Amino acid sequence: MTIGNITIRDTLIWNGTHQEFMLLKVSPSQRYAYTFADSFVLKFDITQNRIVELKASQNFYLIPGKYPHAMDLTEDWALIAAYAATPFVTNFAAAVVLLCSLNPLQFLGSASLHDEFVQTTSLAKTYNLASHLSISVNKERQMAIAGLPLATIVSLFSINATSINTSEWTVQRVRIDVGPSNSGFGQSVAWIDNETVAIDVLSANAHSWSKSEVWTFPVDSPFTIPQYVFPNNQQTLAVYVAPSFYQILSWSKNLFILTDWTAVIFVPSQPPGYLSVWTETSDMFTFIFDPSPCSPGKYKKESGFGLCQACPPQTKNPAYQPCTQCLPCSSNTFCPLGSITDVFYNNYSSYTQTYTYPDSPDMNNYDDLLVQNIFAINTQCLLISPLFWTLIVMTLCCITWFLMTIGKVAPCQLLKQQRNKAKKFLKNTDIVGEGERWIGGLFSFAIVVLFGFAFWFADDYLKLYPIETSSSPRASCDSTLRNAVFDNALQLPLPNVDGTRWPIFDMLDNQPLTMTLDLINTAATCQNLTVQQNRPGVNYLRLTNISCQIQPDNATISTTFLLPSHQTTVQINITGSYFVGGVRLCLRAPGD
16 A cells, blocks of 8 residues: 555564454654564564564563553653562462563563552453553653552652663652542543643543543642543533543643543643633534633633633633733722622622620619719720819819918918909809808819719710610720610510410511522623522422622622522522622511
8 A cells, every 4th residue: 555655565463362452552753663462562663664573472571471451652661551460379460560671672670550459360361441551651751650440549650761771770669649439540641741640530420521530630749639620610521421531642731532432532732821612513523622712710821721720819800811810909809719800898898787785784773874984993094084084173173272372371462362363263163152162162173074074974875875876985984885774585476375376477487588699700691690499309490580680890790589488498500610709698578
């Protein structure tokens, strides 16, 4: 057969027994093809159409009982995931990786995938899911990952193949990571780049898009929490039958998936600011994702097939655009994870309609409160203490009395005249002796101070009622002072004579309740929102009598609907990939 200037000739390689496993791989330079089968190992020169080396497996591995299941290679060496018969326990085989030199073909050594896992020889020798293995190598990192999905483990290996002497090459297991139980974790593995690996989880059962998922991890950290998962709410699979992923490949950060119904899914790598999304196609067996800019509230700063990330708090992406870095938000605004704009707090203040009534004070008689307030001195609030100011006035009175006494005995005539004027004034202000004694007028100032504070306290105490609208007292140091007496018993309307009916409960049961839900700082619209009532044992009931509107900030949608009953379960559904920064819930009823 001739293709262009290239002639391809049929070459008979093996015409022997049945080969249960035959692993075929082409070298990165595309010059050589390598085959590792049950009975033989082959190196074939594609450009010259000739067999370079052909060895029997028994002679290649030196000892029998090696069953290759998966292979990956570089130009110089290959790593094979296989089962090897255990020397001390018959009818069982252990999962291992085999290091082989390719120039020339030579088996160099092995390492165990898991020290405690063994498989029956009958299963290890046959092609089935119970004995499936996977492997992928990275030449630059001199590392490899191998999957054992039956045990839900993935092992990381280090390969030392830098020496000129191939006999010094070694393979060593670095660590073992365990995935979810019975998930087929490690069904297939692949390197995305030198820092990231992809692991096929065969039986994820996480959603209706597919039965399997591809999890990505940083290779230098334990494979516990994936960086991202494919498919996801940004990269869905709109297929009628949920597929299982049997094989994954990755090159140049592209993802290639082979499904159980022979369909191929290709998720190409996209530049920063873009992601690959599902596109409808008439081809039932080949699905190629198309590029799309990151949606509002998301960004992507690196190339790859993965999804866009949510903008960090206090940053935003306001539109569908190839965003590689989110914009900063204004200070003192509500700008959480995945924000699309600045939301000012004063636009969405919280409302509190309930009040916690304090216990009744130990002293609630006004006369007692007045006496306590007047004759108490608190060092922390001297400026509003009546007794403090009274003492100051009395001190000034004593000083004045002393000066008046000096003026009486002093020989100075001018001083005596001033004393007589002061004496006359003080007699006119005397409220103690009714103008008879000037010293009574002097100390009347202290009485005026006491009365002034008493009137101030009375006015302030009157304003402490009702407590729902009052603030802390200003004429007293006691901030807990209240003009009320409380009762901790709820005064309900009296029941019927037989005690079977309580009118207040009938009133509450007959009152319709309306719920308003605000989804704040989201790119979702009213078309993406549905409301349903979930009822035990039956299908959900979609609520149709709802109103929905977008607030003036274009970042909040408000939906209002009448609750079907007081005791009910209501579910809010948002279709699409949208973040919601915050939720404000309001439940109200008619006031009459």
